[in-house]
Amino acid sequence: MKLEVSVRVVYEVISSSTLILNVQPVKSAGQFLVEEHMELNQQLKMRELFSISGEKRFKIIEIPDAGNLMIHYRALVETEVRAVDAEHLDDIPIGNMPVSALSYLNPSRYCQSDKLYKFAFHKFGHIDHAFYKVMAIRDWIYTNVEYSGGYTNAQTSSYDTITEQIGVCRDFAHLGIALCRALTIPARYYTGYAYQLQPADFHACFEAYIGGYWIIVDATKLVPLNGLVKIATGVDATDTAFASIFGNLQFVSLDVTANLIDTEFRYIDQYTAEQGYTYM
Amino acid sequence: MKLEVSVRVVYEVISSSTLILNVQPVKSAGQFLVEEHMELNQQLKMRELFSISGEKRFKIIEIPDAGNLMIHYRALVETEVRAVDAEHLDDIPIGNMPVSALSYLNPSRYCQSDKLYKFAFHKFGHIDHAFYKVMAIRDWIYTNVEYSGGYTNAQTSSYDTITEQIGVCRDFAHLGIALCRALTIPARYYTGYAYQLQPADFHACFEAYIGGYWIIVDATKLVPLNGLVKIATGVDATDTAFASIFGNLQFVSLDVTANLIDTEFRYIDQYTAEQGYTYM
Amino acid sequence: MKLEVSVRVVYEVISSSTLILNVQPVKSAGQFLVEEHMELNQQLKMRELFSISGEKRFKIIEIPDAGNLMIHYRALVETEVRAVDAEHLDDIPIGNMPVSALSYLNPSRYCQSDKLYKFAFHKFGHIDHAFYKVMAIRDWIYTNVEYSGGYTNAQTSSYDTITEQIGVCRDFAHLGIALCRALTIPARYYTGYAYQLQPADFHACFEAYIGGYWIIVDATKLVPLNGLVKIATGVDATDTAFASIFGNLQFVSLDVTANLIDTEFRYIDQYTAEQGYTYM
Amino acid sequence: MKLEVSVRVVYEVISSSTLILNVQPVKSAGQFLVEEHMELNQQLKMRELFSISGEKRFKIIEIPDAGNLMIHYRALVETEVRAVDAEHLDDIPIGNMPVSALSYLNPSRYCQSDKLYKFAFHKFGHIDHAFYKVMAIRDWIYTNVEYSGGYTNAQTSSYDTITEQIGVCRDFAHLGIALCRALTIPARYYTGYAYQLQPADFHACFEAYIGGYWIIVDATKLVPLNGLVKIATGVDATDTAFASIFGNLQFVSLDVTANLIDTEFRYIDQYTAEQGYTYM
Incomplete structure (x- = not known):
């Protein structure tokens, strides 16, 4: 897929602040940045950083003075959603997992997996194979959790959402x-x-490590998987926020776009038994 | 049923303290106290109180001096578990509920019902009639919650247990x-x-207000309903603790007994569809 | 004081619902209802209830049909804020407290006092006399908690607010x-x-049982104590909500007023050491 | 310092399991491993891993069969606690922090910093310089939190401990x-x-990134800083547990030792104003 993505964010700067901005698509095997462009309405000191594991790149922007700050970023991205045969997604024993996967077994701020063992085991423990467990998790969430804004906030965690x-x-x-x-x-x-997210905004889903691949999973079923452009992966929302503010910035507005440049588009769904494969 | 119940509790009193003791069976239509006897190993000032709604009676004991405190209480109780035909347990609209029932709709310290609306509705909302909803709740808890000591403590609430x-x-x-x-x-x-609780201890279950009756419900299914002797009902464990301590008492030991005096006993189960009735 | 209070609340009724309305000032020694009037834009079945302990009176309104519902209530109330000499507010041992006070020692949905023992003891345990402890609590809250709307919601409890x-x-x-x-x-x-609350709304504060009186305490310091008209007291917000909705009502608007009818008004503050007395 | 450390842990293996063991001191500038030895009472497949950032090394042990498992590890370690002049610990602006430090600003499972902003700001916000803020945090915790076992468990987080x-x-x-x-x-x-921890066990404290150094801080004040041998650093207890169990192992016993090999030892305290320097 060829997609053009953009974000325009506006802040009212009250006093000297620092902003960590995480809106640039990551460069990876399945994602090629044809071009990108970041524009600010002020001349500001900016530093580009990469997380150690290469799953995120972000900019630290120092804003010395009060005033209006507008940041506009856009990129042209070539993505490739790779199909993976579900039959080949063998379970990997802990003992064979790479370090880069093992750390994603730990509970985190919003994903207190240590409190969900019994629930998870009761609901999904009987299902054979990690892949089908994950598909059952996705379907259970989709069926039982109502998608609706305004009820949850920055402190809401999986321990709340499950109930x-x-x-x-x-x-x-x-x-x-x-x-x-x-x-x-x-x-x-x-x-x-x-692409096709209504209303347009950043999107969040997750990846599960199965059969040696990071399989993408979206329990909202809101968008086609081949319309996604990855910005970052991380432990949870704590290390992947599009903006982290240190200082005194007032949020004014955010506009996100994701447009298809290709002329053809075939909606790719997660997985069906007939289809037999999923995506990474 | 005729049952003899007793409790022997021992404390090491470190300094002047007050103890609220809530171990005496309540006097009610279905429960008659043939005799009761409380004995202490010290001569102490004691005051007997009744909750305003008559669902609890308790003693306030003032202990001026350090030392060993032993309290022994026993009672002979005649109880009658009354059967109620499930078919006659009509739903009562809010508008017709008495004040004494309405207050038990509110969330409390350990029963945060305000956080469980969606879960409850998804699982049980489709079931017709309050009575069958309550039976389904009982069965769901029995099936999904593992009965095991040592994992929960005085701060554990329903919001924890559900997950x-x-x-x-x-x-x-x-x-x-x-x-x-x-x-x-x-x-x-x-x-x-x-009666028949193994190991012997105080027991807890709940009553639901259905069809104008307070129907007794025990999701643990550990004991026969006709072996129960009621001490108190309340909003949750906060106002029904067997002992509330103000001061510095060290708990030493607790022995509870419940023995059948009648020669015959037929185990009464909560409710089965064939049986068609339940109890209050 | 003579005050005229009123509330106008509007709902859009989606389907048959029941509303418990708790807006009528309680009748008590310090508060006399000269007149009151409740008006609805529909002819509805209404039942008036009193809580067993007499600290609340409320109406249950049954609304059979969808449509617009407007409720308008106003009352003319004569209140008397009685001064109590702080020096005479002796501590009352548990053993001498009435049952009606004892139940307000228990933790509740929003007031998890069982989790705050150490904090409370560290901060206030060294202060002599319950009254001065309570004044220190009030001042600590006033100083440390920022009064600001939009951050907390119906699930926020004291365990959150303390941090x-x-x-x-x-x-x-x-x-x-x-x-x-x-x-x-x-x-x-x-x-x-x-009276004088800006913007006009219902207000909440608390009463502490000291020296045999229920002393009124307002940690917000937003309003004069002699401008209050009591609607209800209860364990916490769970049993004193101005409206409890069962069914499908959409809130549209709420207007609350509290006007002085007397020509003179002297602002009464909680308590100062010079003043030497407080209020109930 | 030259220290000999050891751990002997025994499990009863119920069924095929995997164990991630994190007991080996990390190799770093301030810590040299003279020798180390790990011994098991079974011949097991073991894999050694290093976290990407080099702050931890751990072993994955696969245990195919039920039975008794004993692991004994000991090491001889040469450590050097480096003094840092408190006056030179300048605050580092976000914009100049390395990526390896930035990730430790995020909230985590047990350290929900996002819920503690106001508390932290009220208590410590007025203090100049990060270093003195951190010393005040250490002293506040030491003074206000009681060191006592048996009250907290694996789910206890900073949000609980603060209250x-x-x-x-x-x-x-x-x-x-x-x-x-x-x-x-x-x-x-x-x-x-x-060294000198009573009773002997693993110890936990924390490091704060100040002036370009990871300064070690121990709010328990239980042990000399120069008696520590570092095993790992991580986001919180989730990624630094000495053992993570996957499968069915029953813990039997744990013995930890830390002995001084040097003949001389001078207790090094965190920091005093007279002393003027602290440690990393």
Whole structure:
């Protein structure tokens, strides 16, 4: 797929602040950045950083003075969603998992998997194979959790969502991750741009480590998987926020777009038994 | 049933303290106290109180000096478990409920029903009639929550138990109450002596207000309903603890007994569809 | 004081519902209802109830049909804020407290005093006399908790507010109550109309049981104590909400007023050391 | 310092399991492993791993059969606690922090710094310089939190400890970390062997990133800083547990030792104003 993505964010700067901005698509095997452009309405000191594991790149922007700050970023991205045959997604014993996957078994701020063992085991423990467990988790969340804004906030965690059963994409992802980890399946948070997301915004879903691949899973079923452009993966929303503010900035507005440049588009769904394969 | 119940509790008094003791069976239509006797190993000032609604009587004991305190209470109780035809347990609209039932719709310290609306509605909302909802709640708890000591403590609430799915009678009762209230069925905590409880101890279950009766419900299924001797009902464990300590008492030991005096005993189970009736 | 209070609340009724309305000032020694009037834009079945302990009266309104519902209530109330000499507010041992006070020592949904013992003891345990402990609690809350709307919601409890230190009158009251109970001082939630509250709304504060009186305490310091008209007291916000909805009502608007009818008014503050007395 | 450390852990293996063992001191500038030896009472497949950032090394042990498992590890370690002049610990702006420090600003499972902003700011916000903020945090925890076992468990987090004010070294460390992060000071969990710890066990404290150094901080004040041997640093107890169990192992016993090999030892305290320097 060829997609053009963009974000325009505006802040009112009250006093000297620092902003960590995490909106640039990551460069990976399945994602090639044809071009990108970041524009600010002020001349500011900016530093580009990469997380050690290469799953995120972000900018630290120092804003010395009060005033209006507008940041506009856009990129042209070539993505490739690779199909994986579900039959080949063998379970990997802990002993053979790489370090890069093992750390995604730990509970985190929003994904308290240590509190969900019994629930996860009761609901999904009887299902053979990690992949089908994950598909059952996705379907259970989709069926039981109401997608609705305004009920959850920055403190809502998977421990709330599992009982309160309402939330947005962030909450769906956190719950999916927590349930996977409770079943000893490494899982990580995924943020990105999403073609056909209504209303347009950043999107969140998750990846589960199965058969040696990071399989993408979206329990909201809101968008086609081949319309996603990955910005970052991380332990949960704590290390993948599109903006982290240190200082005194007032949020004014956010506009996100994700447009198809290709002329053809065939909606790719997660997985069906007939289809037999899923995606990474 | 004629039952003899007793409790012997020992404390090491470190300094001047006050103890509120709530171990005496309540006097009610279904429960007659043939005789009772409380004995202390010290001469202490004691005051007997009754809760305003008559669901509890308790003693306030003032202990001026350090030393060993032993309290021994026993009672001979005649109880009558009354059968209620499930078919006659009509739902009562809020508008017709008495004040004494309405207050048991509110969330409480351990029964945060306000956080369980969606869960309760998804699981039990489709079931016709309050009575069958309550039976389904009881069965769901019995099936999904593991009865096991040592995992929960005095801070564990229904919001924990619904996800962590392990606990003791107290936790089973709190979750049952919270789910009832979330479905607009008044429910209250019940503490008592229990014949055949292994190991012997105080027991907790709950009562749901259905069809004008307070129907007794025990999601642990550990004891026969006709072996119960009611001590108190209340909002949850906060107002029905067998002992509330103000000062510095060290708990030493607790021995509870509940023996059948009648020569015959037929185990009474909560409710089965064939049986067609339940109990209050 | 002579005050005229009123409330106009509008709902959009989606389907058959029941509403418990708790807006009528309670009748008590310090509060005389000269007249009151409730008006609805529909002819509805209404039942008036009194809580057993007489601290609340409320109406149950049955609304059979969808449509617009407007309720308008107003009352003319004569109130008397009685001064109590702080020097005479002796501590009352548990053993001498009446049953009606003892129940307000228990933790509740929003006032988890059982989790605040150490905090309360560290901060306030060294202070002599319950009254001065309560004044220190009030001042600590006033100083440390930011009064600000939009951060807390219906699930926010004292356990959150003690750390997050932001909230509205409801949160201030819950924290005050929890800290009192943690120090073995009975405390209860107070809702009412408040003269000079900006913007006009219902107000919440609390009462602590000291020296045999229910002393009124307002940690927000937003309004004069002699401008309050009591609607109800209860364990916390769970049993004193101005409206409890069962069914499907959409809230449209709420207008509350509290006007002085007397020509003179002298602002009465809680308590100062010079002043030497407080209020009930 | 030259220290000999050891751990002997025994499990009863119920069925095929995997164990991640994290007991080996990390190799770093301040810590040299003279020799180490790990012995098992069974011949087992073992894999050694290093975390990407080099702050931890651990072994994955696969245990195919039921039976008794005994692991004995000992090491001879040469450590050097480096003094840092407090005057030279300048605050580092976010914009100049390395990626390896930035990630330790995020909230984590046990260190929900996002919920502690106001508390941290009220208590410590007025103090100049990150270093003195951190010393004040250490002293506040030491003064207000009671060191006592048996009250907290594997689910206890800093959000509990800040109010409940009781716990063990793990809880002290989590609270210190959360408060640092809330004040935009990167902080990470530290586990190790500790000379003179009574009773002997693993110890936990934390490191704060100040002036370009990871300064070690121990709010328990239980042990000399120069008696520590570092095993790992991580986000919190989730990624630094000495053992993570996947499968069915029953813990039997744990014995930890840390002995001084040097003949001389001078107790090194964290920091005093007279002393003027601290340690890393």
